[in-house]
Structures are given as C-alpha cells and as structure tokens.
Amino acid sequence: MKFDIQRDHLLNGVNDVLKAVSSKTTIPILTGIKLDATKDGLALTGSDADITIQAFIPAEKDGEELIHVTEPGSIVLQARMFNEIVRKLPTNDVEIEVADSYETRIRSGKSDFHLIGLDASEYPMTPDVTNDSQFTLAADLLKQIIRETVFAVSASESRPVLTGVNWQVKDKDLVCVATDSHRLARRKVALDNLPTNMTGVAIPGKSLNELSKVLPDDQTSVDIYLNAQQVVFKTNDVVFYSRLLEGNYPDTSRLIPEEYQTTIKLNGKELLQAIDRASLLARGDRNNVVRLSIVDNQTIEISSNSPEVGKVEEQIPVEVFEGDDLRISFSAKFMMDALKAIDGQEVVIQFTGAMRPFILRSVHDDAILQLILPVRTY
Structure with a gap:
C-alpha cells in the first residue's frame, strides 16, 4: 500500500x-x-x-x-x-x-x-447496511434531537435499556424519549418519509453523544438505517454504526399527566439563571434541591437553604398564572437540564400537585416536552 x-x-x-x-x-x-x-x-x-x-x-x-x-x-x-x-x-x-x-x-x-x-x-467486518427501515434527517435537526433528549438517559446499568433513547414512529411523528425514572425528555418530529414498519428501538446514549460530535452543523442529509440489532447513520463522508440496546422500553406515555392544577408561563432564561444561582447554596445537599413557591398571581419565588452555608431567595415575574397556589421542591440539575433543552424560550410549566410529576414545554413549540419528579423535603 x-x-x-x-x-x-x-x-x-x-x-x-x-x-x-x-x-x-x-x-x-x-x-x-x-x-x-x-x-x-x-x-x-x-x-x-x-x-x-x-x-x-x-x-x-x-x-x-x-x-x-x-x-x-x-x-x-x-x-x-x-x-x-x-x-x-x-x-x-x-x-x-x-x-x-x-x-x-x-x-x-x-x-x-x-x-x-x-x-x-x-479487523472485524463492518455490519451490512440493510434498507429494512430507512429514513433521512438533516444533520442539524438530528443533533438538536440528541441535545434535547440524551441528557435524561439513565447512568445506571441496573436497567440497561434506560441508558438509551427510545425512537419510535407514532402516526407521522418520530418520537424520541429518554428517562432515568426521575425525569423524562421527549422530542417529536413530523416527517413525511418515516417507515411504517419501524418498531421502537433504544439507541445507547453514549452512541448518540459520539454521533453528535462527528455530524456537521448544517443541513447535510443523514440517511438512517435500522434493523433488529443495529442502527446506521450515513453521510457522504462518515458512516456511524451502533448496536441497539436489548429489552423492552417502558411505556412512558402514561407518566405524562393529562390534567393540571397549576399553570405558569414565564421567561425560561430568567428561571434558568435564578435556579443556577440558588443551586450555589444547594450543592452540598445530596439532591441539590431548590424550591419554587407561588407568591401571588404575578410572582414566583426560587429559594434554597443549606444549614451549613446559608440561604437564598429570588423572586421572578410570571406572565400567566392559573390554578392553585403551590410549593414544590426539585433537583436543580434536572430543572436546569430541562430548561437548557428548551433553549431559553418562554416556557409553560404545569403542575398536578407538590408530589406529582410536572412538565415543561416551550410556549412556541410543543414538540419538546420535559417531565420532572419533585423531591420530598418535608
């Protein structure tokens, strides 16, 4: 040679x-x-x-x-x-x-x-690429889907299938879901060319993170091929093969509430920054817990208290408040990850009670949904 x-x-x-x-x-x-x-x-x-x-x-x-x-x-x-x-x-x-x-x-x-x-x-042979289930996404959209979901996969190998992101076709939507049992990230994408025979597959989070690093930040077409054991992502310059995770991914649709007791709409960037500041005092705590309280129909309070360090309180204006008053505690990290996925847009947060899962959506786009389980602090 x-x-x-x-x-x-x-x-x-x-x-x-x-x-x-x-x-x-x-x-x-x-x-x-x-x-x-x-x-x-x-x-x-x-x-x-x-x-x-x-x-x-x-x-x-x-x-x-x-x-x-x-x-x-x-x-x-x-x-x-x-x-x-x-x-x-x-x-x-x-x-x-x-x-x-x-x-x-x-x-x-x-x-x-x-x-x-x-x-x-x-050297081992590369797997055959079959056309069993094949569709195409733009590289920048694929990277966005990964960024908005992969952070929520489980870090524990006790349930290996949860270390991946579940991709499945529902109607004409590609639905991508990740959960670690304490939070959930879901992204829907409406596509015309989706295969009708595609069953749900769990793609390892590690694979998706590495894929995101090699994809360009433009609208280069990425051809995606799926079979029972493998997923292949193919551009003109790079072919990326990954094994799929074995096991049945849990039905997460039943986790998402259908009725809400409290709804607030506010600036996502302001909320993210306030939680980031409050988490400075919460880092010594095992769960890095921050609290959200409804002050009145125009204001919420973000607070954190650490007996060894001190406490912090910050009030944020809300654009819309509907429903019951509420005090709820949650992981600052989980909340910040969710808000980063929504990317600083105006957000709607809907609660079903102090100890029930709550969801976050963008005001402008309901394709992204984030769900978080609260933390009991009393």
Missing part, C-alpha cells in the same frame, strides 16, 4: 474515527485504526465493538486532488500513536507506505516514522 495525502484531511478523518476507539477493549486489534486505500480514496475505520465509525476521504473533491493512491491496500495502525504522529507532522504533504511484515512508513518534510502495523484482514 502506498499513497500521498494532505495532512489536514487525514487528521480530520482520524479525529472522527478515534471517537469510537477504546483503550479498554478486550480485542487488541480494536485499539487500532484500519486504513483502506483504493483508487476512489481512503477509508478509515475505528471501533470498540459497540460503536463503529468509518470516515471516507475521496481521491478528489471539487476538482482538488486530496489523495493519490499509487498502490491500493489495507493496514491497521495503533490509533493513539498514529493520531499523535499525524497531528505533529511538519508539513501538509504526507506519504504513507506499507512494506513487508506490515511495517508502515510515514513521511512528511524531513520526518520519517516507521510503525509496526497489523494485518487488516484480522
């Missing part, structure tokens, strides 16, 4: 696939990155068996030659070392050549590295 490539393109590809490589893997070859050079370009692959990322650098793009392949071939190189070498090469012109015994020579300027590679045929 022998090819010449521009360092910046190579480094971008290595950085993408490196996100799937783990040093803790029990399969030694997976600590490496696989390079496949053909006349069409260079494919780089990184995997930890759960996630596989493949980046493709075409031979030519927009009339510019990015890579020139003299001799096609494949090699697996130690991921961290290869990344460090590429990152520190002195010029943008890089030549990579594989000789006998998988010895790999990397030359740039006056630097000349020799790395011992591994047989690429030993």
Whole structure:
C-alpha cells in the first residue's frame, strides 16, 4: 500500500474515527485504526465493538486532488500513536507506505516514522447496511434531537435499556424519549418519509453523544438505517454504526399527566439563571434541591437553604398564572437540564400537585416536552 495525502484531511478523518476507539477493549486489534486505500480514496475505520465509525476521504473533491493512491491496500495502525504522529507532522504533504511484515512508513518534510502495523484482514467486518427501515434527517435537526433528549438517559446499568433513547414512529411523528425514572425528555418530529414498519428501538446514549460530535452543523442529509440489532447513520463522508440496546422500553406515555392544577408561563432564561444561582447554596445537599413557591398571581419565588452555608431567595415575574397556589421542591440539575433543552424560550410549566410529576414545554413549540419528579423535603 502506498499513497500521498494532505495532512489536514487525514487528521480530520482520524479525529472522527478515534471517537469510537477504546483503550479498554478486550480485542487488541480494536485499539487500532484500519486504513483502506483504493483508487476512489481512503477509508478509515475505528471501533470498540459497540460503536463503529468509518470516515471516507475521496481521491478528489471539487476538482482538488486530496489523495493519490499509487498502490491500493489495507493496514491497521495503533490509533493513539498514529493520531499523535499525524497531528505533529511538519508539513501538509504526507506519504504513507506499507512494506513487508506490515511495517508502515510515514513521511512528511524531513520526518520519517516507521510503525509496526497489523494485518487488516484480522479487523472485524463492518455490519451490512440493510434498507429494512430507512429514513433521512438533516444533520442539524438530528443533533438538536440528541441535545434535547440524551441528557435524561439513565447512568445506571441496573436497567440497561434506560441508558438509551427510545425512537419510535407514532402516526407521522418520530418520537424520541429518554428517562432515568426521575425525569423524562421527549422530542417529536413530523416527517413525511418515516417507515411504517419501524418498531421502537433504544439507541445507547453514549452512541448518540459520539454521533453528535462527528455530524456537521448544517443541513447535510443523514440517511438512517435500522434493523433488529443495529442502527446506521450515513453521510457522504462518515458512516456511524451502533448496536441497539436489548429489552423492552417502558411505556412512558402514561407518566405524562393529562390534567393540571397549576399553570405558569414565564421567561425560561430568567428561571434558568435564578435556579443556577440558588443551586450555589444547594450543592452540598445530596439532591441539590431548590424550591419554587407561588407568591401571588404575578410572582414566583426560587429559594434554597443549606444549614451549613446559608440561604437564598429570588423572586421572578410570571406572565400567566392559573390554578392553585403551590410549593414544590426539585433537583436543580434536572430543572436546569430541562430548561437548557428548551433553549431559553418562554416556557409553560404545569403542575398536578407538590408530589406529582410536572412538565415543561416551550410556549412556541410543543414538540419538546420535559417531565420532572419533585423531591420530598418535608
């Protein structure tokens, strides 16, 4: 194998696939990155068996030659070392050549590295992409869906399926739900091209976080393929494979109240900042608890009290108040995460009592719903 490539393109590809490589893997070859050079370009692959990322650098793009392949071939190189070498090469012109015994020579300027590679045929095959259930999302919308849901997945492995985000089709909506049993985040997206045969799947939160890092911030089309064990996200430059979580995701629709005793509408950014300030005194508490009290039909009070530190109270105007007076306590972190997902817009918060779950929605868009269980403090 022998090819010449521009360092910046190579480094971008290595950085993408490196996100799937783990040093803790029990399969030694997976600590490496696989390079496949053909006349069409260079494919780089990184995997930890759960996630596989493949980046493709075409031979030519927009009339510019990015890579020139003299001799096609494949090699697996130690991921961290290869990344460090590429990152520190002195010029943008890089030549990579594989000789006998998988010895790999990397030359740039006056630097000349020799790395011992591994047989690429030993590297696990990437799963087949099937068209069983296939649809398309814009990259920026997909990243938004991930940001608005993935924070609510469970960190505990006691119920593995809750460490993922459940995706399912209801009517013409893609409904994405995450819950850790103490809070819930739901995002609905109306799409025309949704498959009718798609059953609910749980995509690991870790996979979605890594996917978000490799997707562009524009409207690039992302083709999504689903089968019983795998989900694949595919753009022109990157293919991202993830296993799905086993088990039945709980029916969360019954958790969402249908009737409310108290409704308030207010500025989400002001509320977020007030809770952030109140949480300064609550951090010593195990649950980081902050309290919300209705003062009158125009004002609420956010407060926190720590016997060792002190207390804080702050009043915030509300635009709309309907229903009964209320005092409720909740995790400051959960509330701030929910408000960040709604992204500083005006919010409606609806309560069904001091010890019942309450929900947050954007005034302008009911596609996002956040649910939080209160904390008992008395």
